[in-house]
Amino acid sequence: MTVINPNSISGITSITLPSGGDNVLTIHTNDGTERFRIDSSGNVKVGSACTISPDGDVFFTGVTTATTFTGAHSGNGANLTNLPAGNLTGTLPAISAANLTNVPAANVTGTLPAISGANLTNLPAANITGTLPAIDGSNLTGIGGTDFIHAEQISVSGVTTSQAFIPSQGQLSHRNIIINGAMEVAQRATTSTSTSSVKTIDRYIVFHQGANESPTQSQEDVASGTTPYTLGFRKCFRITNGNQSNADAGDYVWIRYKVESQDLAKCGWNYTSTSSFATLSFWVKSSVAQDFKGYLRTNDGTKQNYAFSTGALSANTWTKITKVLPGASGIQFDNDNGTGLEINIAPFFGTNYSDAGTTEHVWTAYVSGERTAPSTDTWWLTDDATFEMTGLQLEVGPVATPFEHRSFADELRRCERYFEVDKMNSGTGGYYAYANSQTGNTRYHNQYYFRSTKRASPTITIVGTAHGVTPTMFHSSTHIHLYHQSSSFYFTANHESQVFQADAEL
Numbered sequence: 200m201t202v203i204n205p206n207s208i209s210g211i212t213s214i215t216l217p218s219g220g221d222n223v224l225t226i227h228t229n230d231g232t233e234r235f236r237i238d239s240s241g242n243v244k245v246g247s248a249c250t251i252s253p254d255g256d257v258f259f260t261g262v263t264t265a266t267t268f269t270g271a272h273s274g275n276g277a278n279l280t281n282l283p284a285g286n287l288t289g290t291l292p293a294i295s296a297a298n299l300t301n302v303p304a305a306n307v308t309g310t311l312p313a314i315s316g317a318n319l320t321n322l323p324a325a326n327i328t329g330t331l332p333a334i335d336g337s338n339l340t341g342i343g344g345t346d347f348i349h350a351e352q353i354s355v356s357g358v359t360t361s362q363a364f365i366p367s368q369g370q371l372s373h374r375n376i377i378i379n380g381a382m383e384v385a386q387r388a389t390t391s392t393s394t395s396s397v398k399t400i401d402r403y404i405v406f407h408q409g410a411n412e413s414p415t416q417s418q419e420d421v422a423s424g425t426t427p428y429t430l431g432f433r434k435c436f437r438i439t440n441g442n443q444s445n446a447d448a449g450d451y452v453w454i455r456y457k458v459e460s461q462d463l464a465k466c467g468w469n470y471t472s473t474s475s476f477a478t479l480s481f482w483v484k485s486s487v488a489q490d491f492k493g494y495l496r497t498n499d500g501t502k503q504n505y506a507f508s509t510g511a512l513s514a515n516t517w518t519k520i521t522k523v524l525p526g527a528s529g530i531q532f533d534n535d536n537g538t539g540l541e542i543n544i545a546p547f548f549g550t551n552y553s554d555a556g557t558t559e560h561v562w563t564a565y566v567s568g569e570r571t572a573p574s575t576d577t578w579w580l581t582d583d584a585t586f587e588m589t590g591l592q593l594e595v596g597p598v599a600t601p602f603e604h605r606s607f608a609d610e611l612r613r614c615e616r617y618f619e620v621d622k623m624n625s626g627t628g629g630y631y632a633y634a635n636s637q638t639g640n641t642r643y644h645n646q647y648y649f650r651s652t653k654r655a656s657p658t659i660t661i662v663g664t665a666h667g668v669t670p671t672m673f674h675s676s677t678h679i680h681l682y683h684q685s686s687s688f689y690f691t692a693n694h695e696s697q698v699f700q701a702d703a704e705l
Contacts (some may be wrong), residue, residue: 223237224236373603374594374600376594379610380589381431381433381602382400382588385400386614386618389417392414392416394406396704401614401618402614405438408451414438414440414441415441417439418436421433427517432589432602434589437585437587438586439584440452440579440582441583442583445580446579452546453493454545454588455542456541457704459538460539461533464539469526470527471530473525474525476524477523477524477596478592478596479524481592482520482589483512483520483586483587484512484586484587486584487578487584490575491546492507492509492571495541496540496543497539498537498540499531499539500529503527504569506558506571507522508559522560523597525562529562536654542591542593545574551568552570553568556569557570557571559571615649615650615651616651619701620697621649643685644680645680645681649676649679653677655676657702659672659699659701661690661698662692662700663691664691667687667689669683676703679701
């Protein structure tokens with residue numbers, strides 16, 4: 200190895216090392232420490248930590264510090280982007296997720312730790328996939344006017360304020376297609392053991408057959424302190440069983456409500472579409488713990504049947520039942536005043552009317568012997584068992600909204616479309632017709648206009664006592680006309696001030 204005195208290198212422009220062997224060029228400080236070396240292969244070594252190869256590779260054994268870092272291909276090296284995965288080896292230190300932004304999804308592999316939703320802001324909708332967990336509404340803040348949340352139902356415990364509210368289905372008022380759903384109006388009576396027509400609470404019929412002792416239907420008070428009471432219900436419809444000795448195939452007892460066809464045809468439910476829904480809901484209580492059956496039946500076109508169950512009820516406990524009804528291609532509702540839909544809820548059906556092959560919660564063609572799945576006979580064979588219901592509501596849409604309470608006067612007017620108790624113009628001591636002379640002929644007549652136009656021309660029942668001749672009676676959906684050619688007549692009321700009843704029930 201040749202040593203060159205630093206004092207004698209003036210004028211030297213190049214140094215050539217002999218080829219082969221271990222010839223090297225080194226530079227040392229005065230204390231003998233090597234600071235620079237070039238070997239015969241062209242490798243340059245600076246100190247003990249840096250080696251530069253002839254092909255441009257630089258190897259560091261210590262810490263590298265630079266004000267800037269510029270790479271030939273990747274640009275500013277400060278951000279260290281586009282590093283090939285094959286060049287990342289060994290164990291990486293922990294990375295703070297707070298600094299990881301705009302990471303392409305294709306570059307994220309393996310199992311990620313749990314992510315706190317509190318830090319997830321401004322996520323594009325296209326980047327959210329899969330099923331999201333429940334969202335705590337208290338964390339939904341700063342939602343802009345163009346932002347929205349789409350859900351079947353959102354429950355808010357506080358006050359919700361909006362400049363406008365536009366429901367996508369149904370409406371805010373007049374949602375309930377059922378009349379007298381709160382069981383408030385009972386024009387005929389409050390108790391009865393009769394069957395097959397409305398006898399007590401308006402719009403509701405009780406059918407029973409095969410009873411050793413007839414069940415009793417009645418309007419009853421909802422007990423204070425119960426959930427329906429706190430929700431505003433004060434009346435319910437009750438069936439009290441008689442004492443039955445057996446459960447025969449032809450025995451039954453059930454409640455029926457009929458919906459006018461035109462009310463369904465124009466309610467906004469696209470009832471022939473399986474993706475359009477109506478919702479039936481009601482409160483029910485039984486003194487006997489069991490599952491009860493019911494069914495819906497359409498009446499226009501080919502009759503369709505929808506069987507359902509309440510599920511197992513606890514004894515003497517009010518339970519809310521909700522059934523979401525999809526449309527079906529076979530359903531038909533004509534735009535007329537006939538029966539469109541029957542809602543039937545049964546404490547008991549004998550085997551002549553139920554079948555193990557009946558599928559619940561789907562629309563099928565109506566078959567009399569397959570109205571419901573088999574009915575448990577526990578209630579029917581329990582002496583004096585009770586079955587109560589209130590809050591019947593049928594509305595457009597896939598959820599049951601809170602019951603729409605209407606005033607008693609409003610419900611009474613709606614009920615009077617189907618049944619009205621009337622009395623004639625009154626005078627002292629009775630209800631009178633009057634005489635009128637026309638072209639020399641004496642005619643006696645009286646005319647009464649109904650408070651509500653009837654669904655159809657009603658059946659008129661005289662309740663009061665007629666005095667004098669029996670007049671001829673004409674009537675329509677709007678009024679009654681009583682007439683006699685030559686003799687006067689009048690009526691006196693003998694039953695709770697009633698003179699006659701006009702019945703136009705479905």
